[in-house]
Amino acid sequence: MSTSCGNPTVEKDALMPRRRKFDRTKTCIKCKDNQGNVTIRHAVYCKECFFPMLNQKFKRSLEPTINPIPDGPRKKNLYPPGNLLIAFSGGLGSTVLLDLVHKGYVASRKPREDADAAVRKKDPKNEMVWKEVHVCYVEVCGAFPAMRDRTEDVRRVVESYDGFKFVPLRVEDSFDTKWWESVGGKPDKGELRVDITNEDLILLPSSNATSPLSALHTYLSSLPAPTAIPTTLQTLTRLLLLHTARATSSSHFLFGTCLTSLSVSLVSLVAQGGGFNIKEEVQEDWGGEGGRQAVRIVRPLKDIVMKECAMYAWWRGLEVVGQEVWPDARQGIGGITKDFIVGLEKDYPSTVSTITRTCAKLAPKETPAGICTLCNRPAQGHVQDWKTRISIRSLSPSLASPQQPSLAPYLCYMCHTTLTSKSSKKPSSGSSSAGGEEGNEVPLPLWVGARVRRMEREEMRDKVKEFLLDKEEEEEGYAEPI
Amino acid sequence: MSEDQILLKVEFGGGLELLFSNEKKHALTLPARVPADNSTSPAPSEKETKPLDIAYLIHWLRDHRLKERAELFMENDTVRPGILVLINDTDWELEGEGGYEIKDRDEIVFISTLHGG
Amino acid sequence: MPRLCALCSTQRPILKRPKTGQQICKDCFFYVFETEVHNTILEAKLFQPGDRVAIGASGGKDSTVLAHVMKTLNDRYDYGLELFLLSIDEGITGYRDDSLETVKQNQKEYNLPLKILSYNEFYGWTMDSIVEEVGRRNNCTFCGVFRRQALDRGAAMLGVDHIVTGHNADDVAETVLMNIMRGDIARLGRCTAICTQGEDTIKRSKPFKYTYEKEIVMYAYFKRLTYFSTECIYSPDAYRGHARSFLKMLEAARPSAIIDIIYSGEACEVGEEATKELKERKTCKRCGYIASNDLCKACTLLEGLERGMGNAGITDRGRKQLEASGPTPDGLRTIPFFQMNASTPTDATSSVTTSGQGSGARISPVVDVSAG
Numbered sequence: 028m029s030t031s032c033g034n035p036t037v038e039k040d041a042l043m044p045r046r047r048k049f050d051r052t053k054t055c056i057k058c059k060d061n062q063g064n065v066t067i068r069h070a071v072y073c074k075e076c077f078f079p080m081l082n083q084k085f086k087r088s089l090e091p092t093i094n095p096i097p098d099g100p101r102k103k104n105l106y107p108p109g110n111l112l113i114a115f116s117g118g119l120g121s122t123v124l125l126d127l128v129h130k131g132y133v134a135s136r137k138p139r140e141d142a143d144a145a146v147r148k149k150d151p152k153n154e155m156v157w158k159e160v161h162v163c164y165v166e167v168c169g170a171f172p173a174m175r176d177r178t179e180d181v182r183r184v185v186e187s188y189d190g191f192k193f194v195p196l197r198v199e200d201s202f203d204t205k206w207w208e209s210v211g212g213k214p215d216k217g218e219l220r221v222d223i224t225n226e227d228l229i230l231l232p233s234s235n236a237t238s239p240l241s242a243l244h245t246y247l248s249s250l251p252a253p254t255a256i257p258t259t260l261q262t263l264t265r266l267l268l269l270h271t272a273r274a275t276s277s278s279h280f281l282f283g284t285c286l287t288s289l290s291v292s293l294v295s296l297v298a299q300g301g302g303f304n305i306k307e308e309v310q311e312d313w314g315g316e317g318g319r320q321a322v323r324i325v326r327p328l329k330d331i332v333m334k335e336c337a338m339y340a341w342w343r344g345l346e347v348v349g350q351e352v353w354p355d356a357r358q359g360i361g362g363i364t365k366d367f368i369v370g371l372e373k374d375y376p377s378t379v380s381t382i383t384r385t386c387a388k389l390a391p392k393e394t395p396a397g398i399c400t401l402c403n404r405p406a407q408g409h410v411q412d413w414k415t416r417i418s419i420r421s422l423s424p425s426l427a428s429p430q431q432p433s434l435a436p437y438l439c440y441m442c443h444t445t446l447t448s449k450s451s452k453k454p455s456s457g458s459s460s461a462g463g464e465e466g467n468e469v470p471l472p473l474w475v476g477a478r479v480r481r482m483e484r485e486e487m488r489d490k491v492k493e494f495l496l497d498k499e500e501e502e503e504g505y506a507e508p509i
Numbered sequence: 510m511s512e513d514q515i516l517l518k519v520e521f522g523g524g525l526e527l528l529f530s531n532e533k534k535h536a537l538t539l540p541a542r543v544p545a546d547n548s549t550s551p552a553p554s555e556k557e558t559k560p561l562d563i564a565y566l567i568h569w570l571r572d573h574r575l576k577e578r579a580e581l582f583m584e585n586d587t588v589r590p591g592i593l594v595l596i597n598d599t600d601w602e603l604e605g606e607g608g609y610e611i612k613d614r615d616e617i618v619f620i621s622t623l624h625g626g
Numbered sequence: 627m628p629r630l631c632a633l634c635s636t637q638r639p640i641l642k643r644p645k646t647g648q649q650i651c652k653d654c655f656f657y658v659f660e661t662e663v664h665n666t667i668l669e670a671k672l673f674q675p676g677d678r679v680a681i682g683a684s685g686g687k688d689s690t691v692l693a694h695v696m697k698t699l700n701d702r703y704d705y706g707l708e709l710f711l712l713s714i715d716e717g718i719t720g721y722r723d724d725s726l727e728t729v730k731q732n733q734k735e736y737n738l739p740l741k742i743l744s745y746n747e748f749y750g751w752t753m754d755s756i757v758e759e760v761g762r763r764n765n766c767t768f769c770g771v772f773r774r775q776a777l778d779r780g781a782a783m784l785g786v787d788h789i790v791t792g793h794n795a796d797d798v799a800e801t802v803l804m805n806i807m808r809g810d811i812a813r814l815g816r817c818t819a820i821c822t823q824g825e826d827t828i829k830r831s832k833p834f835k836y837t838y839e840k841e842i843v844m845y846a847y848f849k850r851l852t853y854f855s856t857e858c859i860y861s862p863d864a865y866r867g868h869a870r871s872f873l874k875m876l877e878a879a880r881p882s883a884i885i886d887i888i889y890s891g892e893a894c895e896v897g898e899e900a901t902k903e904l905k906e907r908k909t910c911k912r913c914g915y916i917a918s919n920d921l922c923k924a925c926t927l928l929e930g931l932e933r934g935m936g937n938a939g940i941t942d943r944g945r946k947q948l949e950a951s952g953p954t955p956d957g958l959r960t961i962p963f964f965q966m967n968a969s970t971p972t973d974a975t976s977s978v979t980t981s982g983q984g985s986g987a988r989i990s991p992v993v994d995v996s997a998g
Contacts, residue, residue, distance in 0.1 A: 053603050065600040074598070119523065119622060254880045287622075297806060298876050298883055302890025333622040337593050338600075341522055341620055363879055367872045369623065371807070373590040375865075381809040388811055388900035392893055407893060416665045417836045417885055418645050419658040422633050440889055448882040449647045 065338050068376060074342060081335055085127050089327035092310065093156070093279065109278030109320055111157035113191075114268050115164050117181045117349020120328055121283030123336045125162065125188065126345055127327075128281065132156045133190040155190075161275045163194040165264045169240050170198055170247055170256070180348040194271055201263045201472040202242035210274040212477060219476040220468040221434050223249045226411065226420065226447050228434035230479065231468055242470040249469045252450030257359030258299065259445060262402050266474060269313050269403065272322040284326040287333035287369070290382035295364040301441040303395075304404045305386050313403060332379065399439035400478040406439035413440075434471075437479055513541045515561055515613050519570065523621035525592065530576050539569065539611075547586075549573065563594065564607035566617065581623075591623040633658070641848075644840040644881055652848055659845050663833050664699050670821055672831050675706030678786040682777055683711040683732065683740075685725030688792025690732060690853035691842050692834060696790065697736050710784050711736075714776045715744035716769055717752020718859060725854035732852075743780045745772055749928055750959045757860055760936035766863045767940055768931075771923045775915055779964060781828045793832040796839040796873065799887040804869040811896055818891035827916055836885060914964040919945070925961060932958045 055061045055073035057080065063071035072080060093105045113128060115121045132155065139155040164181045168174040178195050185193045200206035202218075218233040237245070247256055272280040284292065289309065296308050309329065315321030328336065340347055372378045396408030415421075435443055519535040526533045543549075545557040547568040559565075564587070571583055583589060587607055594601035595618040596609055611617070629649065631637045637651030643658075650658070666672075673679065681696055683689045693711060700707050713729045716722050726742065733740040746752045749772060757765050781789050798818060805814040816822050821831035834842065846853055876883035909915070910922035917923070927939035930948055933955070938944040 062599075063603055064598060066602045071603065252880050294803070294806065297802070297890040298887055300882075300886035300889045303893035305894055333591070334593060337523055337620050337622040341595075341618070347523060358879060360876060360879065360883070363872075363875050365623075367868075367875070369591045370584075371868060378807060382807055385806050385809040385811060385814070388897055389814070389894040390897035392895045413889070416669060417662065419633075419662060420646055420648065422654070422657075440886075440893075444882060444886055448880055448886075450880055 065334075067332065067335055068380070077335075077338065077342070081331060081339055082127065082131065084330045085327050086131065088330050089281075089325060092323060092325045092327075095278075105156045107157055107278050109157075109276045110159040110161065112194075112268070112272040112275055112277040112280045112322075113160065113162045114280065114282050115162045115181065115185065116283070117164065117177060117184065117347065118283070119333070119336050119340060119347050120285045120288060121349075122184070122345050122347050123285075123331075123339050124281060124283035124328055125185070125191075126339075126343060128160070129188045129190070133160055133188070157277075157279070159192060159275070160190060161192045161194050161271070161277065163196060163268055163271050165196045165198055165200075165267050167198045167260055167264070169243055170260055177349060184346060184348055194275070196267050196271065197239075198260060198263050198267070199239040199243040200267055201239075201474075202246070202470055203239035204473065206239075206267075207473040207477075210270040212270075212473060218473065219471050219479060221446075221471055223251070223446055223469045226414070226435065227431075228438070228443070228446060230432040230434050233470065237470065246469050246471075250446070252448060253358045254360050254450060255445045255448070257361055258441075261361070262442070262445075263472060266403060266472065269322060269324075270474065273314055273320075276320070277322060278320060280322050280324045282324065282326045283328055285328040285331050285333050285336050286383060287372070287379050289326060289329050290379040291361065291365045291368050293382055293386045294368060295361040296441070298360050298364060299441050300444050301439070302389075303391050303407055303439070304441070305389050306391065307404050309383075309387070311404070316398075329383070397437075398478075399442050400434070400437040400475045400482070401442040401472070402439060403474070404439060408436075410438065410440045410443050411435050414443075432479075432483060434475075434479065437482060514538050515541050515611055515615075517566075517611055517614065518616045519566070520616070520618045521620075522618060523593075524623075525582070525619050525621040528577055528582055529570075529574050535574060539566070560610045562607060562611060563596070563601060563609045563617070566611065567607070581621075588619065589623075591621065593620045593622060594618070595620070641844060644844075645838050645885070647881060655844070655848065659837070659841060660695055660698060660702075662836060663695055664703060666836055667699070667705075667833055670831070672790075672821055672833065673705055673707055673788065676708070677706075677788055678708045678710065678784070679788045679790060680710045680712040680741075680777075680781050680784055680786040681738075682789055682791040683713045683729045684792070685713070685728035685732075685854040686792070687842055687846050687853045687855065688794055688834065688839075690728065690851050691846050691849075692790065692792040693732055693736055693738070694849065694851055695845075696833070697738070709736075709738050710786060711738050711740040712777065712780045712784065712786075712789065713740065713742045714773050714780070715742055715746070716773065717745050717754055719754055721856060721859050722753075724856070728852060728854040741780055741784055743776050743783075745776065748772070748776055748779065748961060749924070751928070751931055753860065756931065756936070759931055759934075762860055764937055764940050765860050766866075768927055769860075771927055775922070775924045775961075775964075777830075778828050778915070782964070786828070788829040788831065790831055790833055792834055794834040794837050794839045794842055795884045795888060796870075796877075798832065798835055798891070799884045800866065800869045800873050802887050802891040803873060804866060807869065808865065811900055814891075814896065818888055836888065838884060910964075913961040915961075928961060929954060929958065 053063050053071055055063045055076050056070050057072060057076035061073035061075065064074045065072055065077060090105065093107050095108055111128075111132075113121070113125060115125060135153075136155045137153055139158045162185045164178065164185070166176055166178050168176045182193055182195065185191050196206070204212075218236075220231045220233050222229040222231060247259065250256060250259060268280065293305060293308055296302070296304060301308075307324075309326065311324045312321040313324060339345075368378065368382075391405070391407075393407055395405035397406055398404065399406040438446070515538070517537050517539065519537055521529055521533055521535075529535070539561055541561055542558040543561050543565045545559040547565050548556075549565075549569045549572045567583065567588055571579055575582055581589060582592070588594060594606075596604045597616055598618075601609060628638060631639045631651035631654050632648040633650050633654040637653065639649035639651050641652070641655060642649050643655065679696070681689065681693050683693055693709075696707075696709060699705065700709060711729060711733055713726060715726060729740065729742075732738075744752070751759075753765065753769055756768050760768070777789055777791075801813070802818060804810070818835075821829060845851075873884065873887075876887075880886075906918075908917045908919065910917040910925055911920050912925045913922060915922045915924065917925075919926070921929070923939070926945055926948070930936055930939035930944070933948070933951075935944075935948055935951070938948040
């Protein structure tokens with residue numbers, strides 16, 4: 028069954044034909060007058076026509092998501108039920124996103140009148156679409172020793188626009204009770220820890236309090252493979268942002284993921300066992316349980332390729348401050364995927380759009396059994412059953428006694444795998460020999476503890492064996508609805 | 510400036526300057542005819558030559574201006590996938606890519622799209 | 627103190643298991659390898675007692691190990707299966723002729739009936755002659771299409787209920803990635819299925835769906851199984867090569883990547899909207915095999931070859947060119963008509979000599995089907 032490996036950039040023989048870089052002439056296809064300045068997927072544009080074209084793609088993918096109930100492609104009135112949050116990394120995509128949102132929905136607009144949607148039917152063009160726009164940055168330098176803190180660079184960029192409120196966070200806030208309370212979380216009665224050396228991920232009560240930063244370090248250094256670090260930082264960042272969206276009463280939350288990045292993250296998701304969440308990777312509604320206002324995550328650059336972003340930023344003279352790649356990112360599944368896709372795109376220029384189009388046609392096979400406590404995405408149950416059947420790791424049945432509370436049943440496949448799948452590089456030492464006993468106890472991000480405790484209560488009450496309940500949600504440790 | 514020399518400006522963007530001593534702008538003077546095999550070290554004169562083109566410029570930049578991690582700039586004799594090249598504000602794909610013959614006072618820009626997200 | 631096997635804790639470990647990273651002993655390796663395949667078979671309820679099952683045997687590592695494991699499990703767990711070896715001779719000199727010798731040796735070792743069918747007898751073309759005609763660009767398309775149909779027809783001749791093939795976890799994961807990257811929705815839906823069965827095709831399944839290629843090689847090594855390990859001499863599909871090298875990079879970074887991808891593939895399906903786009907299944911008007919157009923892929927490819935337009939059958943556009951270039955000339959060699967269970971053979975040996983084609987052939991076969 029095996030086939031020999033080909034070098035993606037050398038072999039020319041393939042089913043997908045290579046094409047010229049542009050069609051027929053070098054004249055702009057829009058105005059049919061100017062000499063073109065750039066080719067985007069074989070279409071030639073001049074500089075003047077490039078900007079409206081890009082802006083149109085942006086609006087076409089954002090605006091149909093703004094109203095809670097979509098009213099067709101030709102919507103008239105934009106009345107989002109809450110504020111707007113923009114995730115800003117300082118990277119290329121989010122730099123372009125910030126500029127597009129500012130130009131399109133903030134600059135030279137009056138504050139929005141505070142009338143509810145029913146009354147406010149007109150959507151006056153000179154009024155802000157969202158009442159408030161927050162821009163949130165999560166600094167990850169705490170995870171890497173030699174990395175520079177870029178918060179101030181980022182602040183400078185955000186504050187160069189009027190009308191944005193800057194919310195700086197740090198990735199270690201995931202373990203910081205002060206942050207957790209600031210977004211409405213209940214002060215926890217003793218955090219939870221987890222024994223990461225065992226596939227069952229046995230839960231333990233926390234012994235002693237540590238600083239958020241050292242909790243982050245313990246968490247990251249306990250991960251079983253270098254590939255787990257970028258994935259984990261991404262999940263932590265995403266959840267910090269989501270809780271911030273809720274705390275800022277935002278109904279919409281935008282990521283600067285362009286088509287190229289989206290196709291990379293979709294393939295990377297599949298490569299990590301997250302095929303069940305393909306839909307969510309493109310657009311998701313989070314936290315709508317218990318009659319609460321859901322936060323809708325939208326990626327309005329999803330029809331714009333990386334090249335378009337780079338040209339836009341260059342021609343608009345935008346400063347891209349977040350250029351540093353995480354030190355371990357290239358070893359991660361995402362980094363490997365990115366190198367591969369970007370390389371493949373060179374020879375097969377339709378690869379990225381094919382990937383996103385294919386994924387748009389896929390749907391989860393089952394209804395979700397619940398929500399993963401770590402990444403908060405819909406999850407299938409029985410992850411461990413599947414894994415033990417496929418790869419036998421023990422000659423006797425699972426050692427976890429039912430009395431021992433464990434995290435594994437509350438995780439999706441991808442999160443469970445991130446916490447347990449070993450790299451071939453690290454010695455796969457037996458469970459006990461690595462580190463001391465305390466070294467095996469890993470603190471958990473605060474939202475996990477809150478959800479697990481609530482679910483344990485529910486389970487004790489209902490004796491329900493199911494993976495998770497998604498009805499009658501009590502709020503997950505929030506003191507009061509926001 | 511003698512006729513067998515070409516004056517050009519090179520600019521790096523999108524984080525690519527980090528590989529070039531963090532200098533964004535470089536003013537260069539290069540010979541109008543260069544070795545056809547893109548070798549940039551002083552060489553015997555009987556080598557076959559060609560007009561100065563982008564392919565040669567890429568090799569020259571790697572050999573004489575790049576300070577670190579050449580693999581982030583070049584791959585398989587050209588720029589790494591994900592690096593855009595503009596010739597006088599126009600996409601090099603419209604200008605014949607590596608084969609474009611550089612003219613006096615051309616402005617060449619290299620932009621990385623690979624940094625950050 | 628010497629390190630002990632991570633599973634039995636008594637023996638000295640002799641290998642590090644690619645799938646789990648555990649250091650285990652030889653006996654435990656055989657046990658987990660075979661038991662995982664057994665689990666796959668049970669979970670998917672692949673067989674019924676009394677089933678006649680053909681093992682697609684190429685002489686390569688996957689099918690050689692599959693034949694060994696199927697025989698072992700059939701005896702150990704009393705599946706009650708009647709097993710056959712079914713080989714396809716693509717007609718590749720210096721490759722298939724040698725590997726078939728390996729299959730013949732397997733036949734003796736396992737004492738299983740063997741049936742060999744050749745492209746030449748079915749299609750009137752060998753892969754050697756096809757490559758001569760179309761070059762090395764699309765030869766894998768011909769080979770894949772022709773093999774699939776030849777296996778089905780061979781199985782019908784043997785009167786079996788089921789074909790098992792040696793596709794392993796690496797193959798499945800690679801196919802998932804490839805179908806996503808190439809947008810092959812039709813295949814994406816079924817590529818992770820352990821067992822596929824159309825209404826009018828023979829059941830096919832992949833008991834090695836969760837078995838790592840590296841472990842298949844290890845198993846063959848420690849069991850001292852003989853297999854033929856030369857790569858096909860014709861260049862493989864380049865795109866598949868890209869997918870494979872990507873998969874190898876992922877596996878190197880995280881060995882579970884292979885099953886993680888399969889899990890992903892199993893978790894999703896083609897949505898309702900997209901299902902509507904898929905072509906309806908038809909029956910080939912010429913040979914009776916399943917098709918998505920009037921002619922099945924094999925007949926289209928064959929007609930292209932016969933009319934000297936070898937590559938015309940590859941794409942939809944090429945097929946239209948072929949149709950536009952005039953009606954099918956008379957006297958063209960075609961594939962014999964296909965009928966499921968045309969005859970119910972009483973035993974394997976008789977079926978080998980019974981020609982399987984039905985009487986309903988509208989175009990009479992030029993190619994004679996006889997025993998291999």
